[in-house]
Amino acid sequence: MKIRLLLSFFLLVICPATMAQTIVKGVVRNAQSQQTIPGAIVKVSTSQTTQTATDGSYSLTVPAQATYLIISHIGFVADTITIEHGQTIVYYTELQPRQNILKEVKVQGFETNRPLLQTAGAISIVDSDVIQRSDESSLVRAVNTVPGVRMDERAPASYRISVRGSTLRSPYGIRNVKLYFNGIPLTEANGTAALNLLDAASIESIEILKGPTASVYGAGTGGTVLLEPKRGQLGASIGAGITMGSYGFQKYAATASAGSAKNNVLVQYTHQQYDGYREQSAFDRKVLLISPEFYVSDKQTITSHIIYSDLYYELPGGITKEQYDANPRQARGGEFGSVKQQTAMNQEGINIGLKQDYRFTDNFSNSTAIYSLHRFRDHPFNTDYERNANQEYGGRSSFTYKTTIATLPATYTFGGEFQRGFEAARTYDNNSGSVGALRTDDEVTAKTGFVFSQAELELPSDFIFTAALSLNDTQYEIIRLAQAPTINYTKDFEAVLSPRVALLKRLTDQISAHASISSGFSPPTEEEILTSDGNLNEDLEAEKGTNYELGVRGYSLQNRLSFDVVGFYFRLKETIVSRQDASSVAVFRNVGSTSQKGLETALNYSIIDAPANAVSLFKVWGSYTFNHFRFKEYQQDEDDFSGNKLTGIAPHTATAGLDLATNVGLYFNATANYTEKIPLNDENTVYADRFVVIGAKAGYRKTIAGQLQLDVFAGVDNLTNETYSLGNDLNAFGGRFYQPAPDRNYFGGISLNYSFK
The missing domain is CATH 2.60.40.1120 (Carboxypeptidase-like, regulatory domain)
Incomplete structure (x- = not known):
């Protein structure tokens, strides 16, 4: 027993x-x-x-x-x-393989969550591999690989994004392009987006929707950019990195990540400094990102982010062609010179977002997000000194329901978005970098929102039909306190319906064609109504436009070649343009209409894709954009600019690159960007010269014992030492059109990431 x-x-x-x-x-x-x-x-x-x-x-x-x-x-x-x-x-x-996943990658665009080959629309994806091809000091180089899109950097961290010509009304800052971070609006209720508060290393991927999306992202004629933050990975890890380069460039990064089957969290801190290529162009930015994600159940996922940023950058200002040729490193001089006035942007902000994805049944789900942001700006400019504080909140919710109609699969999406921002804005005299006499004291309340619906139907013969509609509304209320009597100004832009219809045909398992017609509505931003000289631009109206689009994407040559080709025709009415007055203040007005025709192509060819070989990867890729953009109707006083080329838009741009990797961990990539001559004024009498800029990066990346990932790299930008201007001032007063970019410069660094078992 x-x-x-x-x-x-x-x-x-x-x-x-x-x-x-x-x-x-x-x-x-x-x-x-x-x-x-x-x-x-x-x-x-x-x-x-x-x-x-x-x-x-x-x-x-x-x-x-x-x-x-x-x-x-x-x-x-x-x-x-x-x-x-x-x-x-x-x-x-x-x-x-990453370079051959066009038909597998599910995109967020239009909230269909379909593979790209089944999505009707011009969508480009910038993944983490593309972002990491340079020193990650900014997103400029990565975004400029996308056809139809141009990102400028007028000074370090002074960004401007143009999607199919939207730079026309953006002398500075990001306007007429809607940005989202983790599915939550990054563009504020006043129509501007502070992308410079983010660090490039915080971004995992970017989706760019070109032209008016006209439905699930509300009003807009420029496009939509969806930014996905980096997330924690399975297990625990810590990492650190340092990059150093020419003209005092330094970047330090530290990360900590922990993840399990139920949750993950990423904490990332970056500090970037730069003495500057030009006078008065130093830069200093600190960013803390906390990005947790919780898998509450099979039905519920909660994601969130906290971004704190402390940003300071100097503004060298535009210079004339004579100054540009004599010494491109000089800042704007004269009575209101940038060094004398200590022109700079000092900006501090915190952005908090929370999003829940909930699946009620296999066929019915919801995604709801709320956010809040607080931002303070201290901005000595050449002719004035601006200080403002902004607080904002908003939310977005969308529902998706899947069903069948007479045996045909159908998906319905509907929801809405609302934002409210309040800004206390003051302008002063700028006394050599010090606050002078008060000029204006304004309280600005901006409200914007829309509701949307979308129906998607899978038809016989591999057709997918989409119909969408949104109703958009924007309102500004400005109270001017430093004036007797107090001025109350309200501008309520009439609610506008924006429709979109699209049809996609899957020609084969590897090729699809798509066509769409969409309408866009883009009200002026706060900065266009309330200019920096304190004047109210009461007559400014919203832009309205219609976009026609036809494209094809897919694979050939045994999946080694991927391609994406889109042609479009965009008619824009009440076009907003900007000009500088004698004090360099940008003023805006509606000028009539434009006609914008274009062709965008992207190709990717894998010559070698064999991980077991000594050379495991060798691919070449490229993109090309053709723009035939013209002012159709444009009368200014006695001058008729009808038929002129659109200001700030190059008729031809191209990007080409190659990527090489070996089995032992060595890698190399190179990129060349070509930009044709750019008209710098509406009269088309001044042009920026064409240029080619080449950059390269080489390194050694290896995982040691399955726990320590090492990456050592070095690179060069502007290899051929080209003199060019990246971020020209359009219609600049006194001929100060040019913002010279750095000459040949180098960088190198090392990063380590340790995973705990």
Whole structure:
């Protein structure tokens, strides 16, 4: 009896401990070439980690509480596998190469969450690999690889984004382009977006929707940019990096990440400094990002972010062609010179966002987000000194319902968005960088919102039809306190319906064609109504436009070549343009209409894609944009500019690059950007010269013992030492059109990331 009791105790205690262990084995292959992938990271939900051998195989023992494992490798899309417990489990995994996932990547654009090949519309994706191709000092180089899109940097951190010509009304700042961060509006209720408060290293990917989206993102004629933040990964890790370069460039970064099956969090701090290529162009930015994510249940996910930013950058100002040719490093001089007036932007802000995705049933779901931001600006300019404080809140909610109509799958999306911002804005005399006499004291309340609906129907013969509609409304209320009697000004832009219809045809499993017609509505921003000289621009009206679009995208040559080609025709009415007055203050007005025709192409060809080979990756890629943009009707006093080229838009731009990687961890990439001559005034009498800028980066990236990831790199920008202006001042008074970019400059750095087992 004693022996039986001891044997029973042994079976009850020892055997479960043995059965709790599962041996997981597998082989990892390239989904395209079917070659095995050595060096892939295999990580279990309970933090056990290993790497695949030279033949792509792996084996590790996992405990009973392990639920899934993630298999990843540089250049491939990570795959998640649910663990089925037993004594020995074998998995055969195929990873999809990143450069060949056009039909697999699901995009957020138009909230369809469909693969790109099944989405009707001009959408470009900038992933983390593209962002990391340079020193990550800004997003300029990454965004400028996208056809139809141009990002300027008039001074370090003074950004401007043009999507199909929207620079026309943006002498500075980002306007007429709607930005979202983690699905939450980053563009404020006043129509501007402080993208410079973010660090490029905080961004995981970017989706750019070109032209009027006209439905789920509300009013707009320029486009929509969706920014996805970086998130924590499975397990725990810490990292640090440093990059240094020419003209005093320094960037320090520290990250900590922890993740499990239920939640993850990423904490990232970056500090970037730059002495500046030009006089009065120093830069200093500190950014703290806290990005948690909670998987509450199979139905509910909560994501959030907290961004604190402390930003200071100096403004060198525009210079004339003679000054540009003599010494491009000089700042604006004269009575209101930039050095004398100590022109700069000092900006501090915090942005807090919370989003919940909830699935009521398999066919009905909701995504709701709320946010709040607080920002303070201290801005000595050449002719005045501005101080303002802004606080804002807003929210967005969308519902998705999937059903069938006469056996045809259908998806309905509907929802709304609302933003309210309050700003206390004061302008003073600028006495050589010090606050002088008060000029204006304004309280500005901005309210904007819209409701939208969208229906998507899968028709026979592989057609997908989309119809969408949004109703948009914007209102400004300005109270001028420093004037007797007090002035109350209200501008309520009439609510406008913006429709969109689109049709997509899947020609094959690898090629699709799409066509769409959409209408856009873009009210003026606060800065266009209330200019920096304190004047109220009461007559300014909203732009309205209609966009016609036709495109094709897909693969050929055994999936080695991916392509995306779009042609469009955009008619814009009540076009807003800007000009500078004698004091360099930008003033705005409606001038009639424009005709904008264009062609955008993107190509990507993989010459070598074989992870087991010595040269594991070699691909070439490129993009080309043709713009035939003209003022159709433009009369200014006695001058008729009808038929002139649109100011600030190059008729031809092209980008080409190559990426090379080896099995031992060495990598190299190079990029060349070409920009044709750009008209700098509405009269078309002054042009910026065409230019070609080349950049390159080389490095060594390796994961050591499955835990320590090392990346050592060095690079060069403007390799051929081109003299060019990146971010010209349009219609500038006194011929001060040019904002020279740095000459040849270098950078290098190292980053380390350690994962805990």
